[in-house]
Amino acid sequence: VPAAAPRCFEENGERHCLPILLGVASVRAGTTSLATYLAAHPKLSWGTRKEHHWFRFLMRKDEASGPFSVAEMADGSLREVNVTFSTGGLGEGTAFPAISQVGRGDWRSYARQFGPEYGFDFDPCYLAHGMLSRASMMAIKETLPNAKILAVFRDPAHQHCSRLRDNVRRCADALSVMRTPDAECKGPARPHFHNYCYVEHVEEWWREFGRHNVLLVKSEELREDPLPILGTILRFVGLEPYDFPRDVLSREHNVHNTTRRHPDFDYCLQAHRRPDTFLTSCNDRLATLLGDPKWHWWPSSSKEEDEL
Numbered sequence: 001v002p003a004a005a006p007r008c009f010e011e012n013g014e015r016h017c018l019p020i021l022l023g024v025a026s027v028r029a030g031t032t033s034l035a036t037y038l039a040a041h042p043k044l045s046w047g048t049r050k051e052h053h054w055f056r057f058l059m060r061k062d063e064a065s066g067p068f069s070v071a072e073m074a075d076g077s078l079r080e081v082n083v084t085f086s087t088g089g090l091g092e093g094t095a096f097p098a099i100s101q102v103g104r105g106d107w108r109s110y111a112r113q114f115g116p117e118y119g120f121d122f123d124p125c126y127l128a129h130g131m132l133s134r135a136s137m138m139a140i141k142e143t144l145p146n147a148k149i150l151a152v153f154r155d156p157a158h159q160h161c162s163r164l165r166d167n168v169r170r171c172a173d174a175l176s177v178m179r180t181p182d183a184e185c186k187g188p189a190r191p192h193f194h195n196y197c198y199v200e201h202v203e204e205w206w207r208e209f210g211r212h213n214v215l216l217v218k219s220e221e222l223r224e225d226p227l228p229i230l231g232t233i234l235r236f237v238g239l240e241p242y243d244f245p246r247d248v249l250s251r252e253h254n255v256h257n258t259t260r261r262h263p264d265f266d267y268c269l270q271a272h273r274r275p276d277t278f279l280t281s282c283n284d285r286l287a288t289l290l291g292d293p294k295w296h297w298w299p300s301s302s303k304e305e306d307e308l
């Protein structure tokens, strides 16, 4: 029996259950591979697709149902959503529209996308910076209060500098666009950086779901050997160990690797790994919070500093 008992209903002789596991992060960290591996388990299914985007919020430009720090949940109730982010919500200083889940349907509409198996759903945009991701977190809590939360984190400097080519337009709350590495690396911490300051988000999700319900995975470890990670995830959701087919695990999905070719990529990477940068301080805090230096990704006194 999984730790999080699924919530199910029957319709036309078919049984549908809400997912028990929600992957909430992060963009381009290997979530497609991980989801594909998990889908090979006979008791696990992602339902109709890997990413259901059920908890992404809709923009409502037509009416001002409140200040932009308020999100309208599926049942019409309003929630304050930018209460704790240190940098304020998305659109800070601008007249940003209210955001809403209304029109999405109730929990059954979501559950209909899954069968009777233990479902899981990945959306790497839920754990990110800003009002929308916080609203997603609140909506998830409302619909799936017992969900197990999974986040895959990848070297934040790599993630950030990758955007030199790949503007993050798919995540609605990551509107900042990389311009030049110089401006980004030497300027003050912009809201965009907070997507990769994982420590800020971990504390938020712990607070809402409880520490034991949030599992963090290092993307680099997943790439090295997915088996131990899969074992940990099975234990996390309360399933027995399973011998995943090796041929499934030997394939990597959604591989691009084109970002590295940008001429400024290495410079950007090195600049962000200096000891005095915002991302270094985030890693320091994350490694301390989790009590494990592996969450730092690069040593504080990096040799790369000398090379700049």
Ligand SMILES: Nc1ncnc2c1ncn2[C@@H]1O[C@H](COP(=O)(O)OS(=O)(=O)O)[C@@H](OP(=O)(O)O)[C@H]1O
Binding pocket: 026, 027, 028, 029, 030, 031, 032, 033, 034, 124, 219, 220, 222, 223, 224, 226, 251, 252, 253, 254, 255, 256, 257, 258
């Ligand atoms: N097993 C495994 N472990 C770790 N990382 C992996 C793995 N498989 C794929 N990848 C790399 O993950 C990147 C794609 O991540 P996502 O699938 O999460 O991207 S997406 O946000 O859903 O589009 C993409 O990174 P880049 O190639 O650097 O772009 C993949 O190469």
